[in-house]
Amino acid sequence: MELRYRVDGPDDGPLLVLGPSLGTTTHLWEPQAAELSRTWRVLRYDLPGHGGSPSVKDGFSMEELARAVLALADTDRFAVGGVSLGGAVALTIAAIAPERVSDLVLCCTSARFGEPGPWHERAAKVRAEGMTWLAGIVTARWFTLGVDPELAEPVQTTLLGTDPESYALACEAIAAFDLRDRLPEVAARTLVIAGDKDPATPIQHAETLAEGIPGARLAVVADAAHLANVEHADVVSGLMSRFLGHGLGLKVRREVLGDAHVSRAQAATTDFTAEFQDFITRYAWGEIWTRPGxxxxxxxxxxxxxxxxxxxxxxxxxxxxxxxxxxxxxxxxxxxxxxxxxxxxxxxxxxxxxxxxxxxxxxx
Structure with a gap:
């Protein structure tokens, strides 16, 4: 499976892989890309038949898609995240390769996207009628009522340009996806982001993720539907920057103080000191020591x-x-x-x- 991707950020920055939702492309992460790529090497990919990625004719599973994305990562450990389908891919990577994922961001996604029937019905209708009928229905689920058309129109246009067969095969992969039983296997630091008005993956889906993944944090974005990172870009950018500051800070802290010192500090961390250790790693090392000045x-x-x-x-x-x-x-x-x-x-x-x-x- 060939996936088109782009990379932004410093060549020596830690790697962050971000995936889009079904029917969108790398541009979905544009609102966060500038800030994140200041310190991270951000790799954004297109799903099969979306954007620049070649279309596919054969069915694929979520794990096969996850392994194709995993093959793009050129470092032993990296951070990964995604919206909706992209979040499911990120979650799958964290489950099948826990030793490689340091940080995980799950935005408006799920460990199971409902019953398979509606997904098979959508796939069949796309094959029969193409993509046009989807535009109004799907974008109404992506954004809250009255959203600025300048936010909605670009992603709607992208949806219409998606290859119908590739879209249908992705729907079938979603229908078969269920990772609820494997959530305890996820070892990465995890941030779960939910929109409080998301009809596609309601807050209950986010709560299942946050409760099932050890130590996961849940953040709810007010007045946001399914594409919360677009509709409330500043809020989601802030959540991600603060969370990912820990992963970046840990890298810098090890480079400056040495692996032995940091490993000793981590081993000595207790429930009483854990939040302080997180604070200095995220703020001192992830934000101050990484400034370009x-x-x-x-x-x-x-x-x-x-x-x-x-x-x-x-x-x-x-x-x-x-x-x-x-x-x-x-x-x-x-x-x-x-x-x-x-x-x-x-x-x-x-x-x-x-x-x-x-x-x-x-x-x-």
Whole structure:
């Protein structure tokens, strides 16, 4: 199965794979793409017979589609998400390859999209009459009443351009899909997003996902139907940015502080400290350390100075090691500490030199 895809974002960014809903294309994620691709390498794909992906004539299962998407991921671990059918694909990937998925975003989707009968009926009617009859019916489920036509018209046009046979085969894949019993197998950090006025996947479907996936979080978007990420783009973008900040932050935290330190911190996490660990990973490392305004060497210089000023010598030792990992030389670290002697005080600098010298000796 050949799928057309596009990638945006920095070449060295962590990978985030996003899938569209039935009848839409990569453009469905356009409202979130700019923000997410600032730090993530965002891969968006088209379903068979949608957008740029070739049409198909043979039936396929949700797992076969998931494995085709999985083959696009060029890293051992990555984040994955999707809307509706794209969310079902993401969920399937997380179930069949749990060791590869770090973070999972399920937007307006389900572990089972209702009884199979209506899906088979839709497939038969599309084969007989084409796509035109679907436009008004489906888009009425995608958006709430009175939505801005500028939001609805582009996705409606995309729907009309979808290959009917590929659409029908996707309907049959949805009819056969039921992952409710495998939800406990999902190991990824999971965010479930639901629209409170979604007639296609009502909140009950989201609650089933959130209750079945260990540790999953549920966020409900007010006054949103099935394409909540389009109708309320800012809300969904904010939810995803905050949630995915943890995955990005964990990557940066490991790069700066080292795998051993972060693994020890994670192993020592308790129910009491878990939210604090999530906060510093998501905010300090996922949002501040990833900002483009300063490189990591400069951020290490600033951090060393701040720690000396406040007398946080235990943290200072950790960040001297980080400074070396970020490319500072021992001579440059010495210059930073000399600067602190002037502006933070000689006693503080004296203690800092003792800490730094011990770390540098350990590193040879």
């Amino acid at each position: 300063l490189d990591r060497k400069t951020r290490s210089c600033v951090t060393l100075t701040a720690l000396v000023a406040r007398g946080h010598m235990d943290e200072l030792a950790m960040h001297v090691r980080a400074a070396l990992r970020n490319g500072l030389t021992p001579d440059e670290i010495k210059e930073v500490l000399l600067q602190t002697a002037v502006y933070c005080g000689v006693p503080a600098a004296n203690a800092a030199f003792a800490v730094a010298q011990k770390v540098l000796r350990e590193h040879g």
